[in-house]
Amino acid sequence: MKHAMAVSAIVVKQFGGPEVMKLATKAMPPLGRGQVRIKLGAAGVNPSDTYIRLGPHGPWAATPHLLPTPPFTPGKDGAGIIQEIGPEVNGFAVGQRVYTTGALTGTYAEEAICDRSTVHPLPDCISFSQGACIGVPCATAYHALRFRAQAVNGQKVFIHGASGAVGLAAVQLAKDMGCFVVGTAGTARGMEAVTKAGADVTFNHQEDGYLIKARGAAENGYAIVLEMAAHANLNVDLMLAGKRSCICIIGSKAEAIPVNPRATMPKEIEVKGVFLGAQNPNEQTITHSALYDAMTRGKLIPVVGMELPLSDAAKAHEEVMNPSSGGATGNIVLLPLKSSL
Numbered sequence: 249m250k251h252a253m254a255v256s257a258i259v260v261k262q263f264g265g266p267e268v269m270k271l272a273t274k275a276m277p278p279l280g281r282g283q284v285r286i287k288l289g290a291a292g293v294n295p296s297d298t299y300i301r302l303g304p305h306g307p308w309a310a311t312p313h314l315l316p317t318p319p320f321t322p323g324k325d326g327a328g329i330i331q332e333i334g335p336e337v338n339g340f341a342v343g344q345r346v347y348t349t350g351a352l353t354g355t356y357a358e359e360a361i362c363d364r365s366t367v368h369p370l371p372d373c374i375s376f377s378q379g380a381c382i383g384v385p386c387a388t389a390y391h392a393l394r395f396r397a398q399a400v401n402g403q404k405v406f407i408h409g410a411s412g413a414v415g416l417a418a419v420q421l422a423k424d425m426g427c428f429v430v431g432t433a434g435t436a437r438g439m440e441a442v443t444k445a446g447a448d449v450t451f452n453h454q455e456d457g458y459l460i461k462a463r464g465a466a467e468n469g470y471a472i473v474l475e476m477a478a479h480a481n482l483n484v485d486l487m488l489a490g491k492r493s494c495i496c497i498i499g500s501k502a503e504a505i506p507v508n509p510r511a512t513m514p515k516e517i518e519v520k521g522v523f524l525g526a527q528n529p530n531e532q533t534i535t536h537s538a539l540y541d542a543m544t545r546g547k548l549i550p551v552v553g554m555e556l557p558l559s560d561a562a563k564a565h566e567e568v569m570n571p572s573s574g575g576a577t578g579n580i581v582l583l584p585l586k587s588s589l
Contacts, residue, residue: 256585257357258561261319263303266562269322269356276353279334282364286348289376290555291355292325293564293580294384294413295499301565307502314525321354322561323582327370327379328360337364345370349383349536356561358584365529368536371543374550381550381579382539384524385413389421389474390535392496392522397472401426404466406488409476410447411438413579414498416551418474419445424547427472430465432458433577441551441577462488469493469515479503482519486511494518553578558585 259272279285299307301322303315327347330340340346347370351360370379393399405422407415410431422429423446431442432453442450449465451458463469469490475481478500485495486507495517512519527535542548553576556564564580571577 255358256558257321257354258323258558259319259321260301263301263305263315263318266298266301266565268301269561269565271559271561274321274357276359276361279332279361281335282337283334283352284330284337284340284346284362284364284367285332285334286326286328286346286351286360286362286367287331288326288328288355288358288360288584290327290380290584291323291357291558291582292380292383292385293323293561293568293582294325295568296384297322297324298565298569321357323355323357323360324348324350325380325383326351326355326360327376327382330367331359340364340367345372345376345379347379347382349387355380356558356582358558365532369540371540373546374543375552377552377555377581377583378550380581381413381417381552385579386417386421386539386548386550387535388414388498388522388524389418390538391524391527391531392474392498393418393421393425393472394535394538395527395531396496396520396522397474397494399425399427399472402428403471404428404469404490405430405472405474406462406466406470406485407431407442407447407474408453408481408485409433409499409576410442410445410450411435411578412476412576413551413553415474415476416441416445416578417548419447420548421542422472423447424542430462430470432462435573435577437573438577445551459484459487466490472496474498475500477501479505482507483511486517489515489517491515492517494520496520496522498522551578552581554580556580556582558582
């Protein structure tokens, strides 16, 4: 077993805004049973990372058991190469390319220690930056389509806000499932990304009349609606959804909105929440096996929208919540200061 060593990492000593994330040097603990040490080539940045950083002042105030105790290093997602394997770990080898979905020590760092259950093989055709986009974005998209909406071949799927990390993964996965996919974005760049991901039809949700066009693309409504901003769009989704359809809420601000429950009744619409953390072990296994298969077949290519150095973690958090381009396009990743991978 290797001795504990110091690595560069983002450290949060108190909850708050992006400015509380500081680049520092921290000591890494020795590996425990069932754990793996990964030298990271990239770390994924997700909206949920910002919620955790805000702590009791953010959207996760009602779920304090999900919040770490400062000081901590943010980040769940990352990809790199296994440096060390702890006791009772089978199925992995030092030097193997992998991605992680839940580092015990955080992924905004040069290295991360992970439980074996959160480490998955990374196909050779996927870069470390792309691999850092799998854990939350791609797994959430698959979970929504497979387990919450139960998507099947031939269904029409409307993805409201398809240019972000989850949306672009959902477009690709829904197409691979044989669905007809309509996606929206708020910028020309976003629309181009949605189209490139494979959407059959793409609309700009900032333009007047896009809902009329969207309804025209599915005369009988959509079997599945994936919603990234339910606080703003749920009432609209209820109009777009077809008979006995499913609206999956993937994202929303933590605020109350006026919704008429009777709008769900005539078409018997189901409204379901999507939370990746609710997956059971069997669903996790199915999800990551399916993602690996889709990636090796070229049907899923995680989209990297922006790469920033680890020292720009604060900027990454600002960008993931309020994109300077006017709309999200793909995933944001942080690159370690020293990477020989």
